[in-house]
Amino acid sequence: MRLRLMPRDEEFYDLFVEVARRTEEAARLLHELLTGKPERANYCVEAIKRLENEADEVTHEVVRRLDRTFITPIDREDIHLLASDLDDVIDRIDGTARRARIFRLGPPPPEGIEQLCDIVERITHEVHLAVTKLRDKNDVMSHCIAAKRLEEEGDIVYHDMLGRLFDKETDPVRIIKWKEIYDTLEHTIDEGEDVANDIESIVLKNA
Numbered sequence: 001m002r003l004r005l006m007p008r009d010e011e012f013y014d015l016f017v018e019v020a021r022r023t024e025e026a027a028r029l030l031h032e033l034l035t036g037k038p039e040r041a042n043y044c045v046e047a048i049k050r051l052e053n054e055a056d057e058v059t060h061e062v063v064r065r066l067d068r069t070f071i072t073p074i075d076r077e078d079i080h081l082l083a084s085d086l087d088d089v090i091d092r093i094d095g096t097a098r099r100a101r102i103f104r105l106g107p108p109p110p111e112g113i114e115q116l117c118d119i120v121e122r123i124t125h126e127v128h129l130a131v132t133k134l135r136d137k138n139d140v141m142s143h144c145i146a147a148k149r150l151e152e153e154g155d156i157v158y159h160d161m162l163g164r165l166f167d168k169e170t171d172p173v174r175i176i177k178w179k180e181i182y183d184t185l186e187h188t189i190d191e192g193e194d195v196a197n198d199i200e201s202i203v204l205k206n207a
Contacts, residue, residue, distance in 0.1 A: 011065065012062060012065065012066075012072065012073060012074075012079055013073065013131075013134060013135040015058050015059075015061060015062050015065070015083075016062075016082060016083070016086060016131045016134065017128075017131050017132050018055075018058045019055045019058050019059060019083070019086045019087065019090065019131075020086060020124075020127055020128040020131040020132070021128060022051040022052075022054055022055045022058075022090060023051075023055065023086065023089050023090040023093065023124050023127070023128070024121070024124040024125055024127075024128045025051055026047075026048045026051045026052065026090050026093045026094065026124075027093055027120050027121045027124040027125075027188075028121055029044045029047050029048050029051075029097075030044070030048060030093050030096060030097055030117065030120065030121075031117040031118065031120070031121050032044050033045065033048070033097055033100055034100060034105075034108060034113055034117055034181070035108065035113060035114050035117055041100070041101070042101075044097065045097045045098065045100070045101050048093060048094050048097045049094060049097070049098075051090065051094075052090050052091065052093070052094040055086075055087060055090045056087065059083050059084075059086070059087045062079065062080075062083040063080070063083070066079055066080065073135075074202055074205075074206060075202075075205070078198070078201070078202050078205070081198055082195065082198045082199065082202065085191065085194045085195045085198050086127075086131070086195055088191045088194070089124065089127070089188060089191045089192055089195060092184060092187055092188040092191055093120070093188055095184060096181060096184040096185060096188065099180060099181060099184060100181065103177040103180070103181075105177055105178070105181070106174075108178070109161075109164070109165055109168070109169060109174075109178055112157065112160065112161035112164060112165075113161070113178075113181075113182075115157050115161075116154065116157050116158060116161060116182065116185050116186075117185065119150050119153055119154045119157060119189055120154075120185055120188050120189055120192075122150055123147050123150040123151065123154070123189055123192035123193070124192060126143045126144075126146045126147040126150065126192075126196070127143070127147060127192055127195050127196060127199075129143045130143035130144055130147070130195075130196060130199045131195075131199065134199060134202065134203070137203055137206070137207075140199060140200075140203050141200065141203060143196070143199075144196040144197075144199055144200040144203075147192055147193055147195070147196035148193055148196055148197075150189065150192070150193075151189050151190060151192065151193035154185075154186060154189035154190075155186070155189075158182060158185070158186040158189075161182055162179065162182060165178055165179060165182070
């Protein structure tokens with residue numbers, strides 16, 4: 001039996017979960033913002049910003065705790081990388097929401113946006129589950145694998161949507177606006193996969 005001479009600060013796991021939970025909620029609101037009722041748009045943008053600010057505070061607490069903790073439950077570099085990559089996902093969601101407000105998008109193109117938003121929501125859900133299970137390392141890998149599959153699915157949907165946008169949309173301004181939104185959604189999915197890769201690496205290193 002391994003003798004632990006000094007206690008390890010395990011609260012990092014709880015902080016990761018707090019960020020992941022807010023990210024999943026922000027993804028749900030982004031889905032509503034881009035596909036739901038226009039009168040709900042301002043509420044969704046403001047709620048996403050609030051969640052992003054809260055996630056920033058939690059991420060800052062991770063850094064502060066890392067500075068004052070001698071023994072950590074996983075490598076310090078992995079804690080910093082996971083915290084940073086989790087924060088990148090919700091930052092990207094917030095950036096997409098703000099672009100949607102600035103662009104005054106109007107109705108979305110008739111095909112595709114619902115599907116891409118759904119993938120963003122699903123990948124943040126898988127990341128949330130993976131982070132929640134990271135402490136005990138029980139069934140974590142299945143959620144990492146699911147996130148990677150969603151990234152592959154997202155790539156296919158993204159390229160299909162771009163093709164349809166250029167084929168069917170005649171207004172060049174709408175093309176520019178919606179291409180930017182599609183791009184940020186695709187980047188959000190990529191960053192969700194980055195988090196899954198971080199978690200997979202942590203599990204393998206600590207097996």
